[in-house]
Amino acid sequence: MAAFGSFALLIALALAAYNLFAGTIALRLIATGQPARISPERLADTARRAGIAGFFAVSAAAFALVWSVFANDFSITYIMEHSNRALPAPYKFAAMWSGQEGSLLLWAWLLGTYGFVLRLRHKTDVKLYAYAGTILAGVQVFFLLILNFAAPPFALLKGVIPQDGNGLNPLLQYPEMVIHPPMLYLGYVGFSVPFAFALGALMMRYPGEKWIHITRSWTMVTWLFLTCGIFLGMHWAYAVLGWGGYWGWDPVENASFMPWLTGTAFLHSVMMQERKGMMKSWNVWLIFSTFLLTMLGTLLTRAGLVSSVHAFAQSSIGTWFIVFMGIVLAVCIFTYIYQRGHLKTEHHLESLVSRESSFLFNNLVLLTACFVILWGTLFPILSEYVEGSKVTVGAPFYNRVAVPIGLFLLFLTGVGPLLPWRATSFKSIRRNFVLPVIALWSTAIVCLGVGVRPWVNGAFSSGNFYALVAFSVGVAVFTAVLTEFLRGAHVITRQTGRDLFSATWLLTRRNTRRYGGYIVHIGVVVVVVGLAGSAFNRNVETEMGLHDKMHIGPYTLECTGFTQDSNANYDSEYALLDVTKNGKPLFEMTPEKRAYHLGGGDQPQTMVAIHSVPTWDLYVVYEGTNPDTGRPIIKAFLNPLVGWIWAGLVIMVLGTFVALTPSLSPAVAALRAPAARSVAPEPVLKGGD
Amino acid sequence: MGSLLRRSSWMRSAQASLLAIAVCFSLGASDSSARIDNLGHRLMCTCGCAQLLGECDHVGCPSRGEELATLGTAVAAGQTDQQILDAFAAKYGATVLAAPRTQGFDLVAWIAPFAVFAAALLGTILLVRRWSGTSGVRAGAAASNDLATASPEEKERIERIRRETGAEGGF
Numbered sequence: 001m002a003a004f005g006s007f008a009l010l011i012a013l014a015l016a017a018y019n020l021f022a023g024t025i026a027l028r029l030i031a032t033g034q035p036a037r038i039s040p041e042r043l044a045d046t047a048r049r050a051g052i053a054g055f056f057a058v059s060a061a062a063f064a065l066v067w068s069v070f071a072n073d074f075s076i077t078y079i080m081e082h083s084n085r086a087l088p089a090p091y092k093f094a095a096m097w098s099g100q101e102g103s104l105l106l107w108a109w110l111l112g113t114y115g116f117v118l119r120l121r122h123k124t125d126v127k128l129y130a131y132a133g134t135i136l137a138g139v140q141v142f143f144l145l146i147l148n149f150a151a152p153p154f155a156l157l158k159g160v161i162p163q164d165g166n167g168l169n170p171l172l173q174y175p176e177m178v179i180h181p182p183m184l185y186l187g188y189v190g191f192s193v194p195f196a197f198a199l200g201a202l203m204m205r206y207p208g209e210k211w212i213h214i215t216r217s218w219t220m221v222t223w224l225f226l227t228c229g230i231f232l233g234m235h236w237a238y239a240v241l242g243w244g245g246y247w248g249w250d251p252v253e254n255a256s257f258m259p260w261l262t263g264t265a266f267l268h269s270v271m272m273q274e275r276k277g278m279m280k281s282w283n284v285w286l287i288f289s290t291f292l293l294t295m296l297g298t299l300l301t302r303a304g305l306v307s308s309v310h311a312f313a314q315s316s317i318g319t320w321f322i323v324f325m326g327i328v329l330a331v332c333i334f335t336y337i338y339q340r341g342h343l344k345t346e347h348h349l350e351s352l353v354s355r356e357s358s359f360l361f362n363n364l365v366l367l368t369a370c371f372v373i374l375w376g377t378l379f380p381i382l383s384e385y386v387e388g389s390k391v392t393v394g395a396p397f398y399n400r401v402a403v404p405i406g407l408f409l410l411f412l413t414g415v416g417p418l419l420p421w422r423a424t425s426f427k428s429i430r431r432n433f434v435l436p437v438i439a440l441w442s443t444a445i446v447c448l449g450v451g452v453r454p455w456v457n458g459a460f461s462s463g464n465f466y467a468l469v470a471f472s473v474g475v476a477v478f479t480a481v482l483t484e485f486l487r488g489a490h491v492i493t494r495q496t497g498r499d500l501f502s503a504t505w506l507l508t509r510r511n512t513r514r515y516g517g518y519i520v521h522i523g524v525v526v527v528v529v530g531l532a533g534s535a536f537n538r539n540v541e542t543e544m545g546l547h548d549k550m551h552i553g554p555y556t557l558e559c560t561g562f563t564q565d566s567n568a569n570y571d572s573e574y575a576l577l578d579v580t581k582n583g584k585p586l587f588e589m590t591p592e593k594r595a596y597h598l599g600g601g602d603q604p605q606t607m608v609a610i611h612s613v614p615t616w617d618l619y620v621v622y623e624g625t626n627p628d629t630g631r632p633i634i635k636a637f638l639n640p641l642v643g644w645i646w647a648g649l650v651i652m653v654l655g656t657f658v659a660l661t662p663s664l665s666p667a668v669a670a671l672r673a674p675a676a677r678s679v680a681p682e683p684v685l686k687g688g689d
Numbered sequence: 690m691g692s693l694l695r696r697s698s699w700m701r702s703a704q705a706s707l708l709a710i711a712v713c714f715s716l717g718a719s720d721s722s723a724r725i726d727n728l729g730h731r732l733m734c735t736c737g738c739a740q741l742l743g744e745c746d747h748v749g750c751p752s753r754g755e756e757l758a759t760l761g762t763a764v765a766a767g768q769t770d771q772q773i774l775d776a777f778a779a780k781y782g783a784t785v786l787a788a789p790r791t792q793g794f795d796l797v798a799w800i801a802p803f804a805v806f807a808a809a810l811l812g813t814i815l816l817v818r819r820w821s822g823t824s825g826v827r828a829g830a831a832a833s834n835d836l837a838t839a840s841p842e843e844k845e846r847i848e849r850i851r852r853e854t855g856a857e858g859g860f
Contacts, residue, residue: 243744250739357817364806364813372802379789379798387794394787395741396731401802606746623746635746 002076002154005064009154012057012108013144015050016137023047023134030127031204044130048119051133054140055116062109065102065153069095074165077157078102084167086568086597090178091168097181098172100317101153106182107298108143110189115140118193128211131200132193139192142324150317167598170570170605174240180232184256187226188294191259193218194266195291198284202335205342209274212283216270217660223263224656230256231649242606242621244539244637246645247531249398254377255297258370262290265366268359275421276356280343281336282363288332293370295325300377353429358416365409372402399463407469410528413521414477417484435483440476447471463535470532474525481518481525509664516659520652527648533616533641541623543631544575553638555618556580557589562632570596572607575622575632579611587611591622591634616640721764728760728770731787732777741787756781 026044029036036043065078069092074080082102083095097103115136122129147153194215201211233256238246247253266286272278299321336343376393383391418432452468485504492503508515540552544559551557561576572594579586592607604624611618619637626633729743736752738745742760745753756777763773777785789795 241746243740243746245744248740248744360813360817364809368802368806368809371805375798375801383789383794383798389782390784391789391795391798392733392784392787393789393798394733397788397798400788401799405802405806621746 001064001068001071001073002156005061005068005154006148006152008057008060008064009144009147009152012054012061012112013141013148015054015057016140016144019047019050019054019137020134020141022050023130023137027127027130027134027204044126047137048122048130048133051115051119051137054137055112058105058109058112058144061147061153062096062105065096065105066093068154069093072165074163075157075161076153077155078153080157080162080165082165082168084165084598087168087173088569090175091173094172094177094181095168097185098168098177101147101151101155103181103185104143104147104151105153106185107189108140108147110182110185111136111140111143111192114189114193118196124214125210127204128197128200128206128214131204132196135196135199136192139196142320146317146320150320167569167596170594170596170598170603171240173569173596173605174236176232176236176239180229180236183225183232184229187222187224187229188256188259188297190218190222190225191263191287191290191294193222194287198287199332199335202284202339202342205339209277212270212274219263219267219270220656220660223260223267224653226256226260226263227652227656228649230260231646235646238642239608239610240605242608242623242635244537244619244621244635244639245534246642249376249395251377252297252301254373255293255300258373259290259293259297261366261370261373262286262293265363265370266290268366269363272356272359278345278356279360280345281340284336284343285332286363292325292328293374295321295328296374299325353419355416355419355421358412358419362409362412362416365405365412369402369405369409372405373398376401399466403463403466406528407466407473410470410473410477410524413524414473414480417518417521418480432480432483436476436480439479440472443475444468444472463532467532467535470528474529474532478522478525481521484518485515506664508658512661512663513659516655516657516661519655519658521655523648523651523653523655525648526644526651530641530644530646530648533644534639536640537637539635539637541633541635543626543629544634545631550634550636552618552636553616554581555586555638557620557634557636559632559634560588568597570594570605571602573622575634577609577620577634579618589618589620591620593622593624612643614641614643617642724764724770725757725760728764728773729757731770731774732756732760733785733787735781735785 022043026040026047028034029040030044068076068079069083070089072079072083072085078099078101079095082099083092087095095102097106115133118129118136119133122133197211197215197218200206230253233253234246237248237253238244266283269279269286270283273280273283299318376397379393380390383389414436418429418436420428447468452471453464485507486500488507489500489503492498492506493500496503496506498506538552540550542548542550544550546559546561549556549558557577557579559575560578563574563576565572565574572592574590574592577589577591579589589609589611591609594605594607595602596605606621606623609620609622617637617639619639621635621637623633623635625631726743730741732742734740734742734745734750734753735756736745736750738750740746742753742756759777759780760773763776768776774786774790778790783790789798791799
């Protein structure tokens with residue numbers, strides 16, 4: 001199977017290279033109109049077919065690797081290092097992306113899959129798709145070069161083949177790890193597609209904004225995957241690492257967050273181009289930057305440039321990535337300079353206070369946040385270069401710099417939808433903002449009333465002040481978005497006599513993109529409220545013997561025993577804790593300590609017990625045994641509002657699905673609201689006006 | 690006169706609010722356990738786990754206990770936060786601090802984000818003002834010219850487009 005996989009990778013490289021070179025020649029011939037012995041259109045089509053065939057070749061290689069994992073073929077170095085016989089089947093899949101070679105193969109396979117879909121849909125616009133397909137082939141050639149020559153997944157083990165492998169890192173043996181990396185990679189790789197379309201459209205001086213319409217769904221789906229990937233990673237960190245948190249501003253986490261920020265900026269600013277023909281250069285550079293940041297993220301994760309708690313695979317392929325990023329940047333700059341006349345804006349802003357301006361400021365803040373994170377991630381390298389000594393840029397830096405920016409962004413999330421396009425009047429602003437402002441101050445007063453004290457124990461360090469601002473602004477934004485829904489729904493109710501719920505439903509169906517976006521904003525608010533809850537985290541750590549008790553918040557935890565279990569993969573030890581509240585028994589929690597049988601030794605790993613309710617999570621870790629006293633150590637956390645973070649993700653996903661759904665056509669909408677035609681012409685639902 | 694009075698009362702209210710907030714923050718009291726917790730989140734565990742000292746969660750960590758003991762002693766001795774951080778940096782190296790210091794080259798780490806944000810904000814405002822200045826004249830002239838010479842149907846079409854610009858599309 002190793003030979004089959006290696007051969008498949010070689011074939012895939014040859015096909016991708018043919019796709020790139022034949023596609024480039026064909027497009028050059030078409031652009032210049034030079035006569036040729038073969039029709040350029042036919043040549044371009046052979047390049048496209050090579051791209052399709054390349055997908056099957058990469059799929060065959062990926063299949064070979066998965067097969068080898070399941071067949072326990074320890075003659076392959078990668079399988080020996082990342083799997084063993086006792087590994088459960090779902091984690092055998094996870095082994096594919098737990099190491100560098102496998103994750104690069106996953107990247108190539110996902111890129112091949114995206115390219116396959118793109119090439120099948122080429123009839124939408126043959127020439128633009130040919131450009132995009134050729135650019136994707138260029139990216140694919142890079143990954144296949146690495147897979148064939150720098151990090152081959154099918155490299156054979158030298159010497160005696162062992163009976164068993166080293167096994168998978170225990171941190172990765174968790175259900176999220178089966179879906180988190182593929183989700184994240186679907187997001188990372190997916191941004192190659194809008195990048196390819198943007199670069200292709202610029203190269204061919206594609207008229208109009210059609211390329212944006214074509215790539216809108218791609219970009220949103222990609223953004224959704226990246227969002228889910230980031231949140232699944234947060235949940236994994238929360239449930240596995242056992243430190244009670246979910247985001248540590250680790251370089252690898254930052255690496256996934258940066259393209260998300262630029263991608264979000266692109267999703268917003270692209271509307272300016274669609275509607276007003278503005279920000280064309282900006283949008284092109286946003287998508288170029290997003291693609292480059294996905295590459296930088298992979299470089300940071302894989303090349304060990306910066307120290308990280310969960311860079312699971314490191315090697316020397318950094319040089320390959322740096323060279324590739326240099327080439328991509330050079331191509332982008334050259335194409336932009338050569339074709340920038342094509343990107344002249346068609347309109348300008350008319351007012352500083354308008355929806356257009358809010359998009360501009362939204363982009364400004366998102367990009368500043370991205371810069372802050374990039375700066376913080378790379379500053380240790382810069383400091384070492386300048387001063388000769390490394391520094392740490394950890395959570396305190398980001399909490400002081402990035403959190404205020406995030407709160408300002410949250411504020412803009414509420415302000416933007418209330419501003420109409422083009423310009424607005426003071427009267428209109430006052431009318432639209434009065435309810436959100438009342439909500440903001442009311443929430444602040446209620447928070448102060450219930451005990452949020454931003455002035456106790458270092459307001460900024462403890463996060464109380466930020467939490468107060470986050471709650472207040474969050475409620476204001478929620479009010480603003482809700483008002484927008486209700487305003488539109490009331491118009492439909494007046495016209496058709498529908499009840500408010502069905503009117504809201506029809507309103508959303510009429511403009512899914514707008515109202516889907518608003519639902520995403522609500523999801524963001526819910527997430528931010530959940531994040532702000534971390535300012536009030538509490539924890540207790542104690543040694544617990546039989547019938548010892550621990551108190552945290554309203555709960556009392558009593559140790560009722562310890563038990564052990566064992567299987568081929570690991571031995572485990574559970575603490576049995578009865579949880580009561582005011583003397584009333586509630587539930588039992590069983591935090592677990594595992595010892596995985598890996599590489600001839602045992603590797604410890606905690607499995608956290610979490611009881612989640614909307615107000616907080618009771619989070620209990622069995623940390624092990626005190627080596628001095630021999631007594632078990634239990635650490636309990638009471639983490640307020642964590643469930644809101646995951647609920648917010650669900651709302652964001654729902655909103656994105658709504659935004660991806662085509663709106664009702666005006667004719668269908670009219671049929672759905674027959675009374676509207678007989679009563680009066682439909683009044684215009686102005687955004688906040 | 691009335692508007693001046695109104696403005697003056699607004700100013701006074703704003704000043705009073707700011708004063709109240711400043712007083713609230715200056716009242717901040719810190720007990721020693723809160724200080725240890727706070728400082729524990731400004732220092733790194735030196736065992737190589739890349740976690741904050743206050744969050745390092747491994748049993749048998751060779752560094753955590755010693756660092757926490759040093760921290761507790763320093764807080765009990767009444768040292769200031771800065772003195773404690775300096776002592777840790779001198780003993781374990783600069784990487785023990787979870788964030789760059791506010792002196793020397795490290796200061797650049799703190800200044801750059803705000804400088805970039807301020808420059809970008811200023812640039813955006815200037816850009817918007819320049820655009821709105823030029824396009825306002827151009828759009829106004831074009832609009833009045835269009836409307837003056839347009840037929841009633843054309844006027845209705847222009848007006849409909851203007852309305853729809855505020856109603857359809859994305860956000």
